[in-house]
Amino acid sequence: MNTILEVKNIEKYFGTSSNVVKALDDVSLLVNEGDFIAIMGPSGGGKSTLLNCMSTIDNASSGEVKLAGQSLVNMKQKHIDKIRKQDIGFIFQDFSLISTLNGYDNIALAQTLAGQQVDSAKINEIAQVLSIGDDLLKYEDELSGGQKQRVAAARALIKNPKILFADEPTGSLDTKTSRDLLDNFCQINEQLGTTIVMVTHDLQSASFAREVVFLKDGKIYNKIIRLEHETQEQFRMRINDVYVLICEER
Amino acid sequence: MILKLAYNNLKKSFPIYLVYIFTLTLSIALFYGFIALEYSDVITNLSNENKTFSDAFITLVKATSYFVSIFVIFLMVYSSNFFFNVRSREYFMYKTLGMSKRELRKLIFTENIFIGVCSLVLGTLIGMFINQGLCKLLVAYINIDGAKFSIDFSLEALITTAIYFWIILAITSVFSAIKVSKKSLIELKYFQAQVVRKVHTKIISIIVLVLGIVTLLTGFYFSYNSNFDPTSYEFLIASCALLGGTILTYWGIINLLVIRFSKQSHNEKTLQNSLLYNRLQKNKLAIGMISIAFTLIISTLFGTNAMIDYFNTANIIPGDAAIVQYDPDIYNLENINLEAYGLDGHEALYTAYTYRYEEYEFSVVRKSEFDNVMKVIENKEIESSADVVLYDNNSSLSGDFDSPKTQLNKASGLDKLAISSPTNVEVSSNQDVIQLFTSGILVVADSIFPSFQNDNKSLYSEGFDYQFMMFNYRGDQELEENALSLISDVEKREALGNTRMQIINSVMVFQVSMLFITMYISFMLVIIALAILAIQQIMDAIDNQREYNKLRVLGLNVRDIKRIINRNTISYFVFPLVLAITNTIGILICIDKYIYQTIEKTAFSQMLNTEIIFIVVILVIIYTIYIELVKSIYYKIVGV
Numbered sequence: 001m002n003t004i005l006e007v008k009n010i011e012k013y014f015g016t017s018s019n020v021v022k023a024l025d026d027v028s029l030l031v032n033e034g035d036f037i038a039i040m041g042p043s044g045g046g047k048s049t050l051l052n053c054m055s056t057i058d059n060a061s062s063g064e065v066k067l068a069g070q071s072l073v074n075m076k077q078k079h080i081d082k083i084r085k086q087d088i089g090f091i092f093q094d095f096s097l098i099s100t101l102n103g104y105d106n107i108a109l110a111q112t113l114a115g116q117q118v119d120s121a122k123i124n125e126i127a128q129v130l131s132i133g134d135d136l137l138k139y140e141d142e143l144s145g146g147q148k149q150r151v152a153a154a155r156a157l158i159k160n161p162k163i164l165f166a167d168e169p170t171g172s173l174d175t176k177t178s179r180d181l182l183d184n185f186c187q188i189n190e191q192l193g194t195t196i197v198m199v200t201h202d203l204q205s206a207s208f209a210r211e212v213v214f215l216k217d218g219k220i221y222n223k224i225i226r227l228e229h230e231t232q233e234q235f236r237m238r239i240n241d242v243y244v245l246i247c248e249e250r
Numbered sequence: 251m252i253l254k255l256a257y258n259n260l261k262k263s264f265p266i267y268l269v270y271i272f273t274l275t276l277s278i279a280l281f282y283g284f285i286a287l288e289y290s291d292v293i294t295n296l297s298n299e300n301k302t303f304s305d306a307f308i309t310l311v312k313a314t315s316y317f318v319s320i321f322v323i324f325l326m327v328y329s330s331n332f333f334f335n336v337r338s339r340e341y342f343m344y345k346t347l348g349m350s351k352r353e354l355r356k357l358i359f360t361e362n363i364f365i366g367v368c369s370l371v372l373g374t375l376i377g378m379f380i381n382q383g384l385c386k387l388l389v390a391y392i393n394i395d396g397a398k399f400s401i402d403f404s405l406e407a408l409i410t411t412a413i414y415f416w417i418i419l420a421i422t423s424v425f426s427a428i429k430v431s432k433k434s435l436i437e438l439k440y441f442q443a444q445v446v447r448k449v450h451t452k453i454i455s456i457i458v459l460v461l462g463i464v465t466l467l468t469g470f471y472f473s474y475n476s477n478f479d480p481t482s483y484e485f486l487i488a489s490c491a492l493l494g495g496t497i498l499t500y501w502g503i504i505n506l507l508v509i510r511f512s513k514q515s516h517n518e519k520t521l522q523n524s525l526l527y528n529r530l531q532k533n534k535l536a537i538g539m540i541s542i543a544f545t546l547i548i549s550t551l552f553g554t555n556a557m558i559d560y561f562n563t564a565n566i567i568p569g570d571a572a573i574v575q576y577d578p579d580i581y582n583l584e585n586i587n588l589e590a591y592g593l594d595g596h597e598a599l600y601t602a603y604t605y606r607y608e609e610y611e612f613s614v615v616r617k618s619e620f621d622n623v624m625k626v627i628e629n630k631e632i633e634s635s636a637d638v639v640l641y642d643n644n645s646s647l648s649g650d651f652d653s654p655k656t657q658l659n660k661a662s663g664l665d666k667l668a669i670s671s672p673t674n675v676e677v678s679s680n681q682d683v684i685q686l687f688t689s690g691i692l693v694v695a696d697s698i699f700p701s702f703q704n705d706n707k708s709l710y711s712e713g714f715d716y717q718f719m720m721f722n723y724r725g726d727q728e729l730e731e732n733a734l735s736l737i738s739d740v741e742k743r744e745a746l747g748n749t750r751m752q753i754i755n756s757v758m759v760f761q762v763s764m765l766f767i768t769m770y771i772s773f774m775l776v777i778i779a780l781a782i783l784a785i786q787q788i789m790d791a792i793d794n795q796r797e798y799n800k801l802r803v804l805g806l807n808v809r810d811i812k813r814i815i816n817r818n819t820i821s822y823f824v825f826p827l828v829l830a831i832t833n834t835i836g837i838l839i840c841i842d843k844y845i846y847q848t849i850e851k852t853a854f855s856q857m858l859n860t861e862i863i864f865i866v867v868i869l870v871i872i873y874t875i876y877i878e879l880v881k882s883i884y885y886k887i888v889g890v
Contacts, residue, residue, distance in 0.1 A: 057346070058436040085348030096343045100258035105251075112251045113348040155347070 003069075004163055004195050005031035005054060010063030012049050012218075023049040024060065025218040031163070036189045036196045038209035040239065042247060046218040047199045048167055054197065055088060055165040056080050068162055085114050089156030089164040089194075093171035095148040097140045103127075103151040104136040107158050114159035126154045129191070130184050146177030150184065157188060164188075166198040170205045182208040203243060207236035216246050252353060256360035259340075265883045266336060266788060270329045271369055272879065273781035276872075277322050277774065278373025278415055283380030284311050284770055286407035292385045303762075310763045311770070318774040319418065325778045326422040332785045334429055336792060341430050342438035355427040362423045370415060374408055381407075384766070391762045452509050459502025466495030470836040492833065496545065497538035500829055504530050526818040529790045530825065536786065537826050540779045544830030547772045547779075547869075549837040551862060769865055776869055780876040783823055787880045790818075791887040798888045808890045815884045823877050 012024035023046045031037055039047050052058035054065055056072060065072045068087055072080065090096075097106050107126070108118045127133045130150040135143060143151065149169055156164055166185070170178035186208055188194050198209060206212050214221040222242050226235045260267060287293060288308045334341075344354060381404075430438075469491030472484040508527045530537065798811055806814075 052436055052439075056435070057439060058434070081345075081348070081350050084346065085350070088346075090346040096339075096346070098255070098340070098343065100262040101255065105254070109251055109255065110347050113344075113350075113353065159348070 002033045003030055004033045004035075004067070005029070005197070006064075006066040007050075007054055008064040008066070010050075010053055010060035010065060012046070012053060012058070013061045023218050024053065027063070027215075027218070027220055029054075029213060029220070031195060031197060033162070033195055034189070034193050035211060036185070036209045037198070038206040038212045039197065039199045039215060040201065040203075040206050040212055040243065041215035041221070043201060045215040047201070047215050049218075050215065051165055051167055051197065051199045055090065056084050086159065087162040089159070089161035091149065091152050091156050091164065091166040091169045093168035095140070095145075095152045095172070097143075097148055097152055097155075099140040102137050102139050103132065103143065103147075103154075106151055107136075107155045110155045111158050116159060123154070123158060126157055129187060130154050131180075144177070145173050146181060149173060149177075149181050153181070153184065153188070157192070157194065160192075161194065163195040163197065166196060168199055168201070170200065170202060175204070178202070178205060203236055203239050206239050207232050212239050212242075214242055214246060216249070221246055252357050252360055256357055256364060259357075260361055260364050263337075265886050266333075266792075267365065268883060269781055269784040269788065269876070269879060270333075271365055273325065273777050273784075274365065274369040274415075275373040275376065276777045277325075278369055278411060279376035279380055280770065280773055280777075281315060281318075281414065282374050282377030282407055282411045283384055284766070285315060285410050286377065286381040286404040287311060287384055287388065289402075289404035289406050290381065290385050290388075291402055292388050307763055307766075310767060314767050314770050315414075318771060319414070321775060321778045323418055323421060325781055326418060327425050328782055329785060330422050330426040330429070332789060334426065335789065338433070338438045341433075342435060345435055345438065351427075351431045354430055355423075358426050358430065359423050362419050362426075366416065366419045370412055374411065377407075377411070378403055388762065388766075391765070452506070455502050455505035455509060457502075458498055459506065462495050462498030462500070462502050464495075465491050465498055466833070466836070469493075469495050470840065473837065473840040492545075492837075493542060496542050496829065496833060497535065500538040500541060500826075501534050504534050526821055529786065529818075529822065533786050536782060540782060541826040541829040541833070543775050543779045544827055545833040545837065547775050548830055548834040550768050551772055551865060551869075552834070552838060765861060772865060772869065773872070776872060777876075779826075780823070780873065783826070784876050784880045787819055787822055788883055788887065790822075791815075791884045795888055798890075811888065811890045812885060815888065815890075816881060819877060819881050819884060823873070823880075 007027060007029040010024055010027050011022065014021045014023055025046075027046075027050060029050075039050060041047050049058070053060045054067075056067070059072075067083060070079075070083070072083075097103075098109065101109060104123060107123050111118055111123070123136070124133060127136055130153055132147055132150045132154065135147050135151070138147075140148060149172075153169075169185075170181060173181060182205055185196055185198070189196050196209075198205070200206050209226070211223065211225045213223050224238055224242060230238075288311070293304045293308065341354065344357070349357075469488045471488075472491065473488035475484050504527070508531050798814075801811060801814070
């Protein structure tokens with residue numbers, strides 16, 4: 001499989017000279033097309049920082065990030081904007097829907113901004129996959145948390161991004177809704193072949209991924225891959241074991 | 251899609267934008283109202299004779315418009331900063347969706363165009379009413395031929411206003427677009443408004459407060475001694491000290507309040523007080539500046555009346571003309587105030603004097619006797635039928651003069667008194683002359699008599715800049731013009747004379763302009779200052795939604811929450827006003843000393859008249875509207 005995202009020895013520092021915090025410490029990671037990776041770790045471990053650096057939201061202090069074979073280091077902002085526009089989809093914990101537009105327009109806007117014609121058929125198709133076909137004309141304040149996150153997912157997917165970055169997508173959802181949404185993620189990953197990189201601190205959510213990368217104190221602590229015949233519950237147990245270990249060490 | 255997004259954004263965020271749109275609308279209304287005066291029938295129908303007035307008046311109004319536009323730009327940039335703070339997460343979202351810088355700029359411009367169109371339409375409509383009011387006021391004031399009031403709409407004024415505000419809007423849009431473009435995605439994602447700065451210790455706060463009060467007092471001291479001469483170093487020191495002193499005093503007070511609050515036992519009032527004090531602390535520089543703006547507004551408002559009163563020529567004697575005679579060997583023409591007109595040669599003045607002498611009786615009064623004479627005038631002790639009394643104990647004029655006492659008795663009123671001192675000119679400033687002039691007193695400068703000229707050179711060196719001669723023409727313009735032509739004939743050149751109408755016009759320009767410009771600046775500064783306070787309060791509401799929820803969890807009901815919001819909002823709006831009023835009292839004392847030192851009145855006694863009361867009432871209404879507007883927006887944001 002082709003590599004869609006390559007992270008090479010990146011470091012990230014925050015703060016001023018008198019109070020520098022190293023948020024990422026020599027992190028390297030390979031993400032292939034069609035992967036579904038969860039990045040896990042305790043809070044303050046650098047999960048979101050890593051996601052930000054990988055997804056063009058932030059720049060690493062050192063090291064290199066390659067997206068679809070192109071290095072983001074020293075890339076012109078205009079070019080980065082173009083990559084973000086065409087190749088990347090985002091989902092955030094707070095849904096980040098545009099409250100002034102209804103669900104349909106939120107999705108259509110993403111399509112317009114990606115330089116595509118608004119394709120109603122495609123919007124409806126994705127909406128059906130994500131089970132929000134009946135909610136498209138509703139505004140943010142008329143949708144439940146799960147529905148909002150599905151609209152956000154549809155908005156991220158409408159432009160056929162090569163990679164979808166999800167930052168704690170289930171952080172604001174209850175267990176049942178989280179499970180439904182993550183089922184949708186699996187469906188999208190399998191049916192559309194969309195690569196998904198998801199940051200989560202929730203064991204249950206991480207168990208939906210095929211690979212889990214553990215971060216601790218800005219370093220990659222461990223990686224585990226779901227085995228071919230392993231059930232989700234078994235995978236979750238393995239994730240739990242590693243996570244408990246991290247927490248105990250802290 | 252961008253259009254739809256812009257429209258929906260504004261629609262959804264209307265409560266947050268309301269203050270901004272309201273302020274912009276009022277600014278446009280005021281701008282249009284004043285600019286349209288130029289095209290109003292009142293001004294355009296003025297006769298050629300009154301063109302001097304209209305030209306000067308319109309120039310002043312235009313200059314004021316440019317001046318206030320600085321504050322409008324400041325407000326708009328300040329507002330766009332506020333909107334950026336509120337909407338940074340939204341901009342982050344757009345960017346993650348792939349919105350390019352260009353599209354984002356387009357969105358910001360489109361939103362501003364919506365706001366601009368909306369404000370321009372509403373503002374022009376309100377401006378038409380304001381213009382009608384101003385025209386009526388102008389007619390009432392100038393009361394001269396050709397000034398006829400009629401209701402009209404000016405396309406030229408609308409175009410000027412539109413161009414003007416579009417330029418300001420474009421500047422603001424560019425500013426916003428640059429700000430958004432310059433922020434990286436991560437900055438937009440985690441953008442946080444400035445956090446509350448560290449509060450100083452009690453000792454430092456007391457030192458700051460004392461320093462502030464001392465600086466303020468220093469400012470008042472220098473102001474008191476500067477005679478409001480902007481070129482003097484005292485004036486410069488006074489301005490800086492008043493500015494710095496106000497801010498330091500405010501900082502000291504706020505710091506002490508916050509310290510005192512933090513030591514209070516924690517109860518349900520702790521949180522509500524913290525909301526107010528933290529906001530005051532956070533915006534202390536802005537509020538300090540607003541206090542200064544309010545000080546300017548209030549002192550201009552009340553000081554204006556004092557100034558107008560000082561220059562009040564309502565009782566000016568028709569037909570008076572002023573002539574200034576100067577010695578070109580000693581003085582440059584620049585030193586001569588152009589309200590009067592200059593003549594070379596004693597012969598010309600002497601001729602004119604003789605011309606007048608043939609008409610009226612004269613007496614000569616020493617300037618040193620001036621105070622006594624004023625008392626005589628005030629007590630109406632002069633009830634003679636003489637045309638003019640010249641009173642001089644040491645009169646060197648030969649002629650048919652009675653004794654001073656007899657001459658005074660002969661005088662029949664203010665307009666029939668002339669003062670001169672052939673040996674001692676004490677008219678040392680233009681204000682003195684105008685005062686004499688407006689009292690109807692004929693002043694004859696001593697050096698019109700060649701024999702005294704040499705003696706007076708020593709006086710020149712002591713700073714007596716002006717020598718004046720005033721003619722009383724009894725309102726006979728023809729006579730006045732004859733005199734002027736006679737003078738110019740003698741000199742074989744054109745006399746640089748002011749006709750009676752020109753003098754009245756110049757005084758009227760001053761008087762009317764002062765009133766109108768005071769109104770213009772006061773209203774504009776007040777709405778801009780109030781808008782800034784309002785925006786800060788709305789920001790407070792957005793920042794503290796959770797805190798108010800906590801208060802509800804603590805058991806406070808909607809009514810209690812509203813009460814807290816009302817209290818905090820009113821306190822927030824009144825705080826800078828209190829400081830401004832304190833400052834204003836000091837400034838009025840200085841004005842009092844400057845203006846009323848000779849005429850035995852006080853600025854405080856002259857503070858109010860119908861116009862000023864009217865302006866104050868309108869300002870209070872505007873103040874109340876802003877407070878009510880902010881309260882209702884606050885309720886909406888907090889959800890009560």
